[in-house]
Amino acid sequence: MNNVFVYIETEGTQVAEVSQELLTKGRKLADQLGVELHAVVAGTGIKGKVEDQILPYGVDKLFAFDGEGLFPYTSAPHTDILVNLFKEEQPQICLMGATVIGRDLGPRVSSSLTSGLTADCTQLEIGDFDDVKTKKHYDNLLYQIRPAFGGNIVATIVNPDHRPQMATVRSGVMQKAIYEGKAKNEVVYPEVSKYVSPEAYVVKVLDHHVEAAKHNLKGSPIVVAGGYGMGSKEGFDMLFELAKVLHGEVGASRAAVDAGFCDNDRQIGQTGVTVHPKVYIACGISGQIQHIAGMQDSKIIISVNSDPDAPINKIADYVIVGTVEEVVPKLIKYYKQNSK
Amino acid sequence: MTKPLKIVVLAKQVPDTRNVGKDAMTPEGTVNRAALPAIFNPEDLNALEQALRLKEQHPGSTVGVLTMGPPRAGEIIRQGLFRGADTGWLLTDRLFAGADTLATSYALATAIKKIGEVDIVIGGRQAIDGDTAQVGPQVAQKLGLNQVTYAEEILKIENNIATIRRHIDGGVETVEVPLPCVITVNGSAAPCRPCNAKLVMKYKYAMCPLEVDVNSECGMRNAELSKTRPYLTLNQWSVADVDGDPNQCGLSGSPTKVKTVQNIVFQAKESKTLTATDADVEGLIKELLDEKIIG
Numbered sequence: 001m002n003n004v005f006v007y008i009e010t011e012g013t014q015v016a017e018v019s020q021e022l023l024t025k026g027r028k029l030a031d032q033l034g035v036e037l038h039a040v041v042a043g044t045g046i047k048g049k050v051e052d053q054i055l056p057y058g059v060d061k062l063f064a065f066d067g068e069g070l071f072p073y074t075s076a077p078h079t080d081i082l083v084n085l086f087k088e089e090q091p092q093i094c095l096m097g098a099t100v101i102g103r104d105l106g107p108r109v110s111s112s113l114t115s116g117l118t119a120d121c122t123q124l125e126i127g128d129f130d131d132v133k134t135k136k137h138y139d140n141l142l143y144q145i146r147p148a149f150g151g152n153i154v155a156t157i158v159n160p161d162h163r164p165q166m167a168t169v170r171s172g173v174m175q176k177a178i179y180e181g182k183a184k185n186e187v188v189y190p191e192v193s194k195y196v197s198p199e200a201y202v203v204k205v206l207d208h209h210v211e212a213a214k215h216n217l218k219g220s221p222i223v224v225a226g227g228y229g230m231g232s233k234e235g236f237d238m239l240f241e242l243a244k245v246l247h248g249e250v251g252a253s254r255a256a257v258d259a260g261f262c263d264n265d266r267q268i269g270q271t272g273v274t275v276h277p278k279v280y281i282a283c284g285i286s287g288q289i290q291h292i293a294g295m296q297d298s299k300i301i302i303s304v305n306s307d308p309d310a311p312i313n314k315i316a317d318y319v320i321v322g323t324v325e326e327v328v329p330k331l332i333k334y335y336k337q338n339s340k
Numbered sequence: 341m342t343k344p345l346k347i348v349v350l351a352k353q354v355p356d357t358r359n360v361g362k363d364a365m366t367p368e369g370t371v372n373r374a375a376l377p378a379i380f381n382p383e384d385l386n387a388l389e390q391a392l393r394l395k396e397q398h399p400g401s402t403v404g405v406l407t408m409g410p411p412r413a414g415e416i417i418r419q420g421l422f423r424g425a426d427t428g429w430l431l432t433d434r435l436f437a438g439a440d441t442l443a444t445s446y447a448l449a450t451a452i453k454k455i456g457e458v459d460i461v462i463g464g465r466q467a468i469d470g471d472t473a474q475v476g477p478q479v480a481q482k483l484g485l486n487q488v489t490y491a492e493e494i495l496k497i498e499n500n501i502a503t504i505r506r507h508i509d510g511g512v513e514t515v516e517v518p519l520p521c522v523i524t525v526n527g528s529a530a531p532c533r534p535c536n537a538k539l540v541m542k543y544k545y546a547m548c549p550l551e552v553d554v555n556s557e558c559g560m561r562n563a564e565l566s567k568t569r570p571y572l573t574l575n576q577w578s579v580a581d582v583d584g585d586p587n588q589c590g591l592s593g594s595p596t597k598v599k600t601v602q603n604i605v606f607q608a609k610e611s612k613t614l615t616a617t618d619a620d621v622e623g624l625i626k627e628l629l630d631e632k633i634i635g
Contacts (some may be wrong), residue, residue: 072513075477075487100509104489107474111442111481116595119472129599143599149357149469155601162595203486203517207505210511213553222634246634270473279633289604300633301609302624314608318624322616335634336624 001089003061004030005164007082007096007105008041008054011210012071015041015053018097019173023057025124025174026095027183032126033140036060037183038091042081042192044071051187059181061185067192069201072208073101076200079108084195086113091164093142095124096169107176110166116159117166118144120270122173122293129158136160142167151270151290172218172274174177215249217266222248223277225268225295228255229284229305230324236261238328239283245335253291281331284324287312304328344400345497345519347391348452350463351384351405351420353413357468378412380419383464385532390494391462392533397527398497402426404455408436408447411550417574421543422535428549429455433578435450438591441470445478447589450582452483460502462523465490476524486517489524526575548576 006026009016023039030037039054042065054062065081079142082105086094093107098120110117123145129138142165144157159165217223225319226236236250243250252262254269268275269291280298285291286305287310295301296315303316304327313319320327355376366491389406395401405420406430407413417428431451439447452458461483466473473489497503500519505512507526508630545561553559566572579589587593614620629635 022464066513074515075480075489079481100490100507103473104477104487107441107445107472107477108481108487110474111445111478116440116442116593117474118596119470129597131597144596147604148471148601149355152357152604153601153602157596158599160597161596203488203515205513205515207514208508208511209513210508213510231411251534279628293604300628302613308613313611313613316611317609319611319613320616320621321613326616327621330616330618331625334618334622334625335629338622338629339635 002092003036003038005038005091005094010043013049020176021174022095024176027058042070056178056183058183060184062187072205074203077196080196080200082109083112094164096167098170102168115162118157119168121167121169122147212254217249220249221278222246223251224281225251226283227253233261252283286310342398343458345398347403347460348458349388349391349405351407351416352381353416354381354465354467355377381467383527386529387462387464389532414548414551422540429575435579435586435589440594440596441474443593448479449482450584454582461517465524465526480570482524487520487522490526491523492529546572548574
C-alpha cells in the first residue's frame with residue numbers, strides 16, 4: 001500500500017530507457033517517502049527476459065504480466081492491468097514515460113480511477129501543500145512540475161485528494177543509474193486473466209513496424225545544434241561535418257525543424273529531446289525558452305551567432321559573434337589541426 | 341456497402357503559443373492572453389480533415405464540431421462549418437471554468453452522450469496550450485469506447501471496423517478497431533482543406549446566442565437573418581443542458597490543482613565573448629582540447 005509505482009514500457013523483450021530513468025527517479029521518491037518502489041510490466045514472452053533490465057534500478061517488487069495479446073501494446077488490456085492492480089495495491093504515485101504508449105495509457109487509467117495526471121513533467125519533488133480555499137494542509141505530496149503555455153511558464157501541479165498521483169515524463173529528462181543500495185528485488189507473475197477481461201483484446205494490431213533509432217542524440221557527449229539561422233537544409237551539412245569530426249551528434253531547434261532544415265527526431269527542446277551533453281554548440285539558434293528547456297543542463301555551452309544579443313548567449317559559456325558560414329568551417333579546420 | 345456515419349469532431353480554441361512575442365508575458369511573469377491570437381488548435385484541424393474525408397466516402401454521413409469554451413469559441417464552430425461540417429455545439433457555462441483534463445473530458449463525454457448514437461469521436465492528439473494529449477483517451481474511457489491515438493490516416497471503414505494507420509515511437513502501426521470509437525489525430529496527418537467560399541457566405545453570420553451583441557454589425561445581421569435562417573443560430577449548451585453533474589465539472593471536478601506558476605528565468609552565466617577571427621576560434625579549440633573537454 002502507498003508505494004511508488006513505475007509502469008515499464010517494452011518493445012518485445014527490450015525495456016524502454018525512459019522506464020529505467022523513471023525507476024531511478026521513483027527510487028529517490030520512495031526513499032524520501034519511506035516506502036517501496038514497485039514496477040509493473042506487461043508483454044508477451046517477457047518472463048525471464050526483462051527482469052534483469054528492471055530490478056537493478058532499485059525495484060522492491062516487480063509485477064510481471066506475461067500473456068498473449070499484451071504485445072504489441074493496445075490500450076484496453078494494459079489499462080485493465082493497471083486499474084485492477086492499483087485497486088489492490090493503492091499506490092500513492094504512478095510514473096510512466098511521456099511516450100506514445102504512456103500518453104495513451106496514462107489518461108485512460110487516470111480517468112478510470114478518477115485520479116489526477118500531469119503530462120510531460122520536467123521535475124518531480126516531494127513537498128507540502130496548503131489549500132487556500134479549504135484551509136487543508138497536506139504533507140508529502142508529489143510536486144509535478146512542467147512547462148506550460150508553449151514553455152513560457154512553469155507550473156507546479158499537485159493532486160491533493162486523489163490517488164495515485166500520476167505523472168508522465170519524457171525520455172531523457174531524468175537520468176538512469178543502477179541503484180547502489182539494497183532493494184528487495186521480489187518478482188511476481190500474476191495471472192493475466194484475473195486482471196484483463198476477454199473483451200479488452202478487441203483492437204487488433206495488423207502491422208507493427210519500429211526502426212532502430214538512427215542516431216544517439218540523447219546520449220551523445222557532444223551536440224552540435226542548428227537553428228533557423230542555418231538558413232537551409234544544405235546549411236545543416238556543415239553541422240553534420242562538425243559533429244562527425246568531434247564524434248558528436250546533430251540536433252536542431254524547433255524553428256529549424258519546422259522550416260524543414262532537419263528531421264524532427266533531432267529536435268531539442270521541451271517538445272523534443274532533452275540532452276545533457278558535455279559540450280553543446282548552438283549554431284544560429286536564438287534561444288527560445290522552449291529550446292533552452294531541453295539543453296540548459298549541458299556542461300559547456302558555446303553559442304555561434306551573428307547577433308551578440310541573442311537570448312541563448314546569456315546562458316552560454318562562450319559566445320562567438322559571427323556568421324555560422326564563417327565560424328563553423330573554422331571550428332572544423334582548427335579542430336583537425338590541433339587534435340591528435 | 342457503406343453505412344452513413346455520425347461523426348463528432350472535438351476542437352478547441354487555443355492561444356497561439358507557437359510564436360510568443362515579448363509582449364505576451366506580463367512583467368509579473370504571467371501570460372497575457374490578450375496578446376496571443378486565438379486560433380483553431382492545429383491538430384484539431386487535422387482531425388476535421390479526416391472527418392470530412394469520411395463524410396465524402398460514406399454518403400449520408402454527418403460531421404459536427406463540439407467545442408468547450410467562452411462564447412467567443414463559437415468561432416471554432418463557424419470555422420468547421422466553413423470547411424464542410426454540418427453542425428456544431430458550443431459547451432459554455434461558468435461551471436465549466438477552471439477544468440483540468442479530467443473535468444473537461446467529463447463535460448465533453450456528457451455532451452457526446454446527449455448528441456447520441458455517435459459512431460466516431462475524433463479530435464487532435466493534443467492542444468498547443470496544454471500539450472497534454474489527455475482529453476481524447478479520457479473521453480474514450482468515460483464513454484466506455486475504444487481509442488486509437490496518434491492516428492495519421494483512417495485507411496477504411498468496413499463492416500463497422502475502422503482500419504487506421506498510427507504513429508508510434510520510432511515507427512508506424514496499423515490497427516483495426518470496431519466502431520464506435522475515439523480517434524486522436526497526429527499533426528503528421530493530412531492538413532485540413534481551406535474554407536469553402538460558398539460555405540463562408542452561408543455561415544458568416546452564424547452565432548451562438550451568447551455571442552450575439554446586437555450593437556455590433558455581425559450581431560445585428562445575425563439577429564435579423566436568423567429569423568428566417570434557423571441554421572444561423574448555433575447550438576449552445578450549459579451544464580444543465582447536457583444533464584451534467586456540476587460537481588464533476590470545472591474546478592470542483594478537477595483532481596489536479598495548480599500550486600504555483602512561475603515565469604521561467606534561466607541562470608545567466610558569465611560568458612566569454614569571442615570574435616570570428618582565426619585567432620579566437622583556434623584559441624577556443626585549443627582551450628577545449630587542453631582541458632580535455634573535447635577529445
